[in-house]
Amino acid sequence: MxxxxxxxxxxxxxxxxxxxxxxxxxxxxxxxxxxxxxxxxxxxxxxxxxxxxxxxxxxxxxxxxxxxxxxxxxxxxxxxxxxNPLCGRGDMAGKQYLLDLTAAGYPVIPTIDDPARLAELPRAAEYAVKPKQGADSIGLVFTADPQGPAGEVLVQPRVDFAYEVSFDFVDDAFQYALYAPDPARRWELVPYEPTAADLDFARAFIAWNTLDHGIQRVDACRAPSGELLLVELEDLNPYLSLDLLPPAVQDAFVTALTASLRSFLH
Structure with missing residues (x-):
């Protein structure tokens, strides 16, 4: 095939x-x-x-x-x-999921799409504003006074997080996690050993997305309060940083992906 x-x-x-x-x-x-x-x-x-x-x-x-x-x-x-199947509810379908998850009370960075509703967000010295149809941080700005057309921008409080961490899954099976110890160097990643609570956090978003097959990456940040907050749910074409993994973890990922593809094809 x-x-x-x-x-x-x-x-x-x-x-x-x-x-x-x-x-x-x-x-x-x-x-x-x-x-x-x-x-x-x-x-x-x-x-x-x-x-x-x-x-x-x-x-x-x-x-x-x-x-x-x-x-x-x-x-x-x-x-x-x-x-991945085209029914994904994460980034594949745009950024609406950040609004939906905020409304549903999931642990996500609070998000609105109308600067006129700024009072609905936790107060912050600065806010992140980016195009609703954007990707890869294109158009992202930080400002104390968010502006933009309603329905066309996303506004979030700027979180002074300790670090960012990504959890990678094949289908609904966790494969590995990576994190950036230095928030200023977001692509200098090293392996991360998740706790049971961390995995429960990530799996909640995998379950919400309801994809039977596919590669998904749950990106989160560690908030000042210590909790994880969702940054992105990547379900279209998430970069995997496979070169940063030990050979045994690379092998396990390839094995899981091969099995998933075979199951998907049959």
Missing amino acids: PLLYVTDLAYPARGRRYCDEDIFLTSRLREHLPLALCHPRDAVALMPGFDAVVVRNSGPVLHYQEAYDAFRAAALAAGTRVY
């Missing part, structure tokens, strides 16, 4: 090399599954010749929004199997 593996090997990510990760991962997956790589702009034309499409390090879709929308529409119309 051949797979079409979608990646932008030339995407200039800050602080990490997407291409190295996908070269490594496809070299390992190819031992178990036949696959071919393509750029996201070519996916619509090529996917009819494959049994499924795997979307990996394809970069922020806002850089090729029209092509991505065409890909989603064509895949849904043809019933093409896409991994």
Whole structure:
């Protein structure tokens, strides 16, 4: 069952090399599954010749929004199997989930999409303001006086967190965690040993997302109060930082992903 593996090997990510990760991962997956790589702009034309499409390090879709929308529409119309499945409720569907989770009382950085409702947020010296349809910190500003059109921006209190930590899952199974001990160096990550409470936190968002298959990354920050707060729920094309993992953890991840893909295909 051949797979079409979608990646932008030339995407200039800050602080990490997407291409190295996908070269490594496809070299390992190819031992178990036949696959071919393509750029996201070519996916619509090529996917009819494959049994499924795997979307990996394809970069922020806002850089090729029209092509991505065409890909989603064509895949849904043809019933093409896409991994991750296109029913994700996290970043795959935009940033609405931050508002939904705030309203539902989940442990997330409180979020609104209308600066006129600033009183609904905890008071802060500064607020983070970013485009609702943004990605990869594009357009992010910090200000004491949030401005922007209602429904088009996200506003959050700026959290003086101790560190950021990411929890990576294949399907609903936890694989590994990484964290940035220095908040000013967010891509200098090292392995993190989660507590049982940490994993309960992360699993709550995996359960909320209801994806049967797929790679998901739960990004959180450690608030001054000591609790974890959700920063992002990445379910479209999360970067995995596989190069920072010990070989045994890399092997376990590849094994889990291979099993998930086989289950997804069958």
